[in-house]
Amino acid sequence: MSSITLSIDAxxxxxxxxxxxxxxxxxxxxxxxxxxxxxxxxxxxxPLVQAHKLTGQCSLIDHPDVVSMSAKPSSALRKGKTTSMWGMIDSVKQGDAAAGVSAGNTGALMAMAMMSLRKMSGVHRPAMTALWPTLKGRSVVLDVGANLDADADQLVEFAVMGESYARAVFGIERPTVGLLNIGAEDEKGRDAVKFAGEIMRTRDIGVDFKGYVEGNDISMGVVDVIVTDGFTGNVALKTAEGTARLVSRYIREALTSSLLSKAGAALASSGLRELKTKLNPSSVNGGVLLGLNGVIVKSHGGTDAEGYATAVKLAADLANSHYMEEVSSGLKRVSQLGIAPETVE
Known part of the structure; x- marks a missing residue:
């Protein structure tokens, strides 16, 4: 395996x-x-690089300023090139690194990445992905926070980008795609969702569209890619993470409430360890900003070391894949169709 260089917002x-x-x-x-x-x-x-024995694998690039987690994107952009976040992105832009990783301010990261890397041809707005654990493995959900709202054109773009991303990450030849809605019936949902559904049902955009899916279908693994706007996707993501922590706590309390339950927990220790791993959000940490001319992975700001390592692994895997070419090809195909929501009858 050839060497890879990753850019890190430390x-x-x-x-x-x-x-x-x-x-x-x-x-x-x-x-x-x-x-x-x-x-x-x-x-x-x-001193931290030395303490963690990383000296041989790291080059340090000094930046005096840091983008705070509460900073507005406009404020972060004014600081510009003096921040570690900008430096991380610029290394990807200049070709010094194959991908970048940051656990910093999401809004600032999106604003800086768009300004520096620019959008891919055919993209209205980049989207942020999440890898979601399901009964069948994992699925891709997008958008999960980059865009509070999305029109039909953008939802179709998200479908194309998400499908290409799923192919690269999961190795599936033809990932299935679903559009998140409040019901499976054609007449349900907001206009943008209905327009996007009609486009994907009637036009050959190159994705295996399975129709509408509901919130409970995500974790069932009904489809490989779930498409939605950033507001809905972010609420769903945070709700799922909170539920996973709630279930973990309930199980822990139940298994330590008495001597008998503790004995039962000891007997079931291997199964409980597996369950803990599956419920741990750190095992699926890392969202990619799709639609940019460069690979940028966003880690949760409050992640632990295991979660950060997961995000770095995702960046390394994408750096070794052809997903950028896949996304570009898919967007070009959609652009050639001349799709616009107002043209749908």
Whole structure:
């Protein structure tokens, strides 16, 4: 396997740079073919790199400023090139790194990435993905926060980008696609959703569209790709994460409430460990900003080291894939059809 260079915003996240370095150390236990360009405050990064034995795999690039988790995108853009987040993105733009990772401010990351990398041809707005655990494995959900609203054109673009992304990440030759709605009937939903559904049913956009899916279908693994607007997707994502933590806590409390339950937990320890892994949001951490001229992975800001390592692995896997070419080809195909929601009868 050839060497890969990844660009890392070492100062992005609730507990950066400590969690970032811990995550990189975890990742490097299984991968020695990756070199990191660490962007951040040199005096804070250097001792942590040494402590986590990352010296041989890292190059440190000093940036005096940090984008705070509460900063508005406009404020972050004014700081511009002096921040670790901008530096991370610029390394991808210049071709010094194959992909970038940040756990920083989502709005600022999207604004900076769009300004620096620019949108791919045919993209109205980039979308953010999430990998969702299901009964059949995993699915891709997009958008999960980049765009509060989306019209029919954008939802169709999301379908094309999500399908190409799923093919690259899951290795599925023809991923299935569903449009998130409040019911399976054709007449239900907002106009944008109905227009997008009509386009995908009647036009050959190159995706295997299975129709509308409901919220409970996501975790059942009914389709490989679920398309929605960023407001709905983000609410669904955060609700699922909160439910996973709630179930984990209920199970823990139930299994430690008495001596008998503790004994039962000891007997079922292997199964419980597997359940804990499946319910752990860190195991699927990392969303990709699809539709940009470069690979940028967004980690949860409050993730732990395991979650950050998962996001870095996703970036490395995408850097070794052809998903950018797949997305570009799909968007070109849609553009040639001249699709617009107002033309749908």
């Amino acid at each position: 100062m992005g996240g609730d507990a950066a740079p400590e969690v970032v370095m811990e995550g990189l150390e975890l990742f490097c236990r299984n991968r020695s073919d990756v070199h990191f360009l660490l962007h951040g405050q040199q005096e804070r990064m250097a």
